[in-house]
Amino acid sequence: MSFDKIPKPDQLIQIQYAPPKTGWMETPVEFRPGTWSYSGTAKSLTALDLPNPRSWQPSDDDWKLPENWQTIILSGMKERLGKYRSFRLFMDVCVRCGACADKCHFYIGSGDPKNMPVLRAELLRSVYRRYFTKSGKLFGRLAGARDLTMDVLKEWFYYFYQCTECRRCSAFCPFGIDQAEITMMGRELLNLVGCNINWVTEPAANCFRTGNHLGIQPGGIKDILDFFADDIEERTGVRVDVPLNKKGADILFVTPSGDYFADPGTYTCMGYMMLFHEIGLNYTFSTYASEGGNFGLFTSHEMVKRLNAKIYAEAKRLGVKWILGGECGHMWRVIHQYMDTMNGPADFLEAPVSPITGTRFENARSTKMVHIVEFTADLIRNGKLKLDPKRNDHLKLTFHDSCNPARAMGLFEEPRYIIQNACNHFYEMAEDTIREKTLCCGAGAGLGNDENMEMRMRGGMPRAMAVKKVVEKHGVNRLACICAIDRATLSSLMDYWVPGVTVMGVHELLANALVMTGEKERKTDLRGEPLAGY
Ligand code: SF4
Numbered sequence: 001m002s003f004d005k006i007p008k009p010d011q012l013i014q015i016q017y018a019p020p021k022t023g024w025m026e027t028p029v030e031f032r033p034g035t036w037s038y039s040g041t042a043k044s045l046t047a048l049d050l051p052n053p054r055s056w057q058p059s060d061d062d063w064k065l066p067e068n069w070q071t072i073i074l075s076g077m078k079e080r081l082g083k084y085r086s087f088r089l090f091m092d093v094c095v096r097c098g099a100c101a102d103k104c105h106f107y108i109g110s111g112d113p114k115n116m117p118v119l120r121a122e123l124l125r126s127v128y129r130r131y132f133t134k135s136g137k138l139f140g141r142l143a144g145a146r147d148l149t150m151d152v153l154k155e156w157f158y159y160f161y162q163c164t165e166c167r168r169c170s171a172f173c174p175f176g177i178d179q180a181e182i183t184m185m186g187r188e189l190l191n192l193v194g195c196n197i198n199w200v201t202e203p204a205a206n207c208f209r210t211g212n213h214l215g216i217q218p219g220g221i222k223d224i225l226d227f228f229a230d231d232i233e234e235r236t237g238v239r240v241d242v243p244l245n246k247k248g249a250d251i252l253f254v255t256p257s258g259d260y261f262a263d264p265g266t267y268t269c270m271g272y273m274m275l276f277h278e279i280g281l282n283y284t285f286s287t288y289a290s291e292g293g294n295f296g297l298f299t300s301h302e303m304v305k306r307l308n309a310k311i312y313a314e315a316k317r318l319g320v321k322w323i324l325g326g327e328c329g330h331m332w333r334v335i336h337q338y339m340d341t342m343n344g345p346a347d348f349l350e351a352p353v354s355p356i357t358g359t360r361f362e363n364a365r366s367t368k369m370v371h372i373v374e375f376t377a378d379l380i381r382n383g384k385l386k387l388d389p390k391r392n393d394h395l396k397l398t399f400h401d402s403c404n405p406a407r408a409m410g411l412f413e414e415p416r417y418i419i420q421n422a423c424n425h426f427y428e429m430a431e432d433t434i435r436e437k438t439l440c441c442g443a444g445a446g447l448g449n450d451e452n453m454e455m456r457m458r459g460g461m462p463r464a465m466a467v468k469k470v471v472e473k474h475g476v477n478r479l480a481c482i483c484a485i486d487r488a489t490l491s492s493l494m495d496y497w498v499p500g501v502t503v504m505g506v507h508e509l510l511a512n513a514l515v516m517t518g519e520k521e522r523k524t525d526l527r528g529e530p531l532a533g534y
């Protein structure tokens with residue numbers, strides 16, 4: 001990952017919070033290199049059946065839109081205002097109290113007022129007022145309304161692709177206005193005229209082709225899992241199984257493809273395999289449902305539904321009892337908040353019960369899908385795992401609450417419970433930067449691409465500064481999280497702002513500490529780094 005084209009950290013941190021001299025409606029957007037993402041390619045849009053596939057870039061003067069693009073967007077807006085009550089509510093109820101204004105990491109890191117959640121939403125609200133409210137139609141600007149022009153559309157593109165849909169601002173809004181839902185609507189409307197980003201459309205297109213974002217073919221998945229089994233054997237002396245597409249397994253295990261192919265997620269995947277082997281779980285990976293993540297969430301509700309359908313379809317085909325899901329972020333937002341309604345009911349599955357402890361996961365009764373940290377925390381609580389936390393004594397660890405498992409699911413205690421049982425040196429970051437108030441990595445929702453690097457480092461800066469504090473106070477050298485995108489993006493963020501801090505999944509930490517039946521004396525962790533005191 002190269003930072004050559006962006007300012008150095010000491011320059012980037014000089015943030016100008018003074019607003020521009022012109023009013024927000026009069027300040028046009030500037031597509032500055034490093035702060036926006038490349039457009040979706042015609043190939044990906046065609047594969048996804050999305051409108052207006054063509055060659056263009058957001059920095060072009062001519063976006064090659066259909067002649068009637070305003071009509072398309074306004075009728076799309078009308079349709080959605082009728083269909084989603086939350087959308088109409090979020091357009092109407094904001095009282096501009098400003099409680100959310102300084103809560104967005106992109107505003108904190110850029111000083112750009114249009115990155116204040118209240119103003120980001122206003123980009124859409126102003127158009128809503130102009131065409132769908134009496135006051136806006138009669139009084140125009142006086143009522144905060146404005147025409148849908150090309151400049152407005154460019155502004156939508158720039159700022160709705162500078163929101164990671166993390167929902168931190170929503171946690172502070174007295175009315176619970178969900179900015180992520182507003183951004184999703186903004187992106188849906190942009191999609192109607194073919195304005196999307198490639199970091200979203202290409203992974204989504206890959207998913208339809210091969211089942212996963214990275215476009216890995218079934219043979220590739222088998223090879224990499226076999227390779228992990230070899231590595232595990234080398235480190236522990238234990239040969240683990242690689243069950244793949246196994247009909248009649250009790251449990252289908254679905255995880256983001258980043259865990260198969262992107263370091264440091266690969267070590268997390270090895271951790272799952274070691275855990276499942278040790279407890280004798282009758283499970284299977286799948287080459288068809290080989291992606292838990294769902295970049296449809298960053299495109300449209302329809303795309304979420306289409307992409308997610310493969311998980312239940314594969315569970316049915318394999319005849320499993322229920323589904324276990326790996327460490328991922330937005331995958332869990334989809335599962336927890338949408339899957340049951342969109343793709344369910346999954347009546348052909350059983351309400352999940354741990355075959356090891358007998359615990360019934362009541363919270364997953366409708367989705368039939370259990371989060372791996374709930375499953376593992378339950379194993380520990382019931383004394384089913386032998387853990388030696390001293391093996392992680394070479395690590396001084398802090399934990400980043402990934403936005404979706406934290407704010408969308410309330411998974412605060414389970415990862416901490418695993419961490420506290422698997423290592424001796426755990427230090428929390430400041431209270432206002434963790435749990436429900438956690439700060440985003442700055443690169444989720446499709447923004448984790450190289451061309452957007454400056455904005456990623458700006459958006460991730462508040463999280464990085466919170467890590468820096470525990471580095472200075474406690475000598476922290478490792479940042480744990482339970483999200484595949486975080487594992488990739490936080491690694492770059494740490495390299496830029498807090499060099500020396502590396503990133504890991506919680507199940508990598510667990511696997512270091514896991515005492516396996518028949519293992520040889522362990523001298524290194526999963527990365528081959530020497531274990532302290534061994
Ligand atoms: S990035 Fe997060 S905090 Fe900022 S506006 Fe979007 S949802 Fe709110």
Ligand code: SF4
Pocket residue numbers: 093094095096097098099100101117118172173174175176177
């Ligand atoms: S906190 Fe809620 S009501 Fe207040 S300005 Fe922000 S979105 Fe509007």
